[in-house]
Amino acid sequence: MAPRHFLTLLDLSTEELEYLIARSITMKQRLKDNGPEYAPLKRRTMAMIFEKSSTRTRVSFETGMAQLGGHALFLSSRDTQLGRGEPIGDTARVLSEMVDLVMIRTFSHAGLDTFAQTSSIPVINALSDDYHPCQLLADIQTWTECHGPVAGKTAVWVGDGNNMCNSWINAARRFDFNLRIACPEGYDPDPALLEAAGDCVTIVRDPMAAAAGADLVTTDVWASMGQESEQASREAAFHGFQVTEAMLDAASSEVIFLHCLPAHRGEEISETLLDDPRAVVWQEAGNRLHAQKALIEFLLLGRIDD
Template structure:
């Protein structure tokens, strides 16, 4: 049994297999051919945080693979009434084949996985968002070929997506340049651990320096869910960190722009960039579906 709480829970070779499997499943779907590799399997989806893409992609993905997904909101389950996480894990994992959790503290998914009898997937925590990085790398490679040896620029908050890009540098071998203002840099321990495993990461407080020579430029909202009270403070801190045409002009001419969405045009990204020709955010969003099907297939069936 394997869990997927961070990207580093799978080896670089296994991460590559997941994307290869995702590509094969996507090609078959576009050709009108079904892949029912998870027929009879059930995914329990536990949500503490609101979601559009995570719920739709996992629910649709299980259906397309011949399985079934159950939506469980913490507010309407015993988890939301104070049942210990370990008790919920024991019970839920006795009834389903896999559990996906989208929540706040990373310790919640760790504790659930500790007591679960089935694979547990991190659908997002405040620390990491590993399913999104699978979709992002999958999207880049569809458009431009292997990401290994390329340069990725992260501009903005050192949040869960920044952490996922850091871990991705271990798995996929790209050079990551992160531009964040003082006080909003990535978690130092996570960065140190990834660099010890071979991640090539450069930190700067200059968005132009990060974008210079980049093959991919990506960002996220300045205030994530749960940080709404910090919105005004963060807007001040992130002045100059918007990904706009000036920033993109310093990236390579064929560089792509990504955003995990939802986006705030006029804040972390200009409308001219996210709606412009270098943006692949809509393909990126769709590829959550396909990358997660590759992941589910791997966790529940292993490698062919």
């Protein structure tokens, strides 16, 4: 049987994604109640390939694998032959013979696709330049924990049409909520994704208008990793797109604010926004652990109904 990969949210059905959200909430509560007693992955190993630096991704995946009874191997570009030019497919074949699962945090999504096509074990996209689906699992979990099922609700993305924005578009399709994207001209997300999403996603140039009555507001840094040379030009382009307390005031009375972190206070968010009780970013960050544990369990063991 071919392995199941998780490269974008569209690799799983709506039903499977809803199961993962429910499962992650259950696993989180059981960890709180009983500690890490559930360890079904004894002697299982996950290789973690990092071409981009990380705090939340490495700690959440490594901790999650340990809590499930398995072992995680950290591999940077300096630690593998990929860094010396070994073909991606060759590395995928080698790791398929040695470990049970591969997690990759990388630049090129095309390279990630090539790795998955050659791999005979599950591959997880822990971030590429095009998508960040694991973050969206944690985000939807957080939204669900705060206000129940997300279908029919409205989320607002403020800022660049980047990998996070692309994943929010896919999330709107799979979880059936409305997504308003407030971005300046020239920074729109992938047109093909917008076309595929249909009426559930709209572009709104005025961020305050986009936030009106919304149930959730989220954003990301203006210059992502690899775009540092564009910092000054992006600051100019995104002037007026900072998320502030006033923007949240324009939204629903029960609005929550999310950010995948790290945040640049005074740039994409106001200096004090993360101190606002409507900002649930620490809960969101912690949910990376639980959502990814549910994902790992699903890819290796299938659905667990208990």
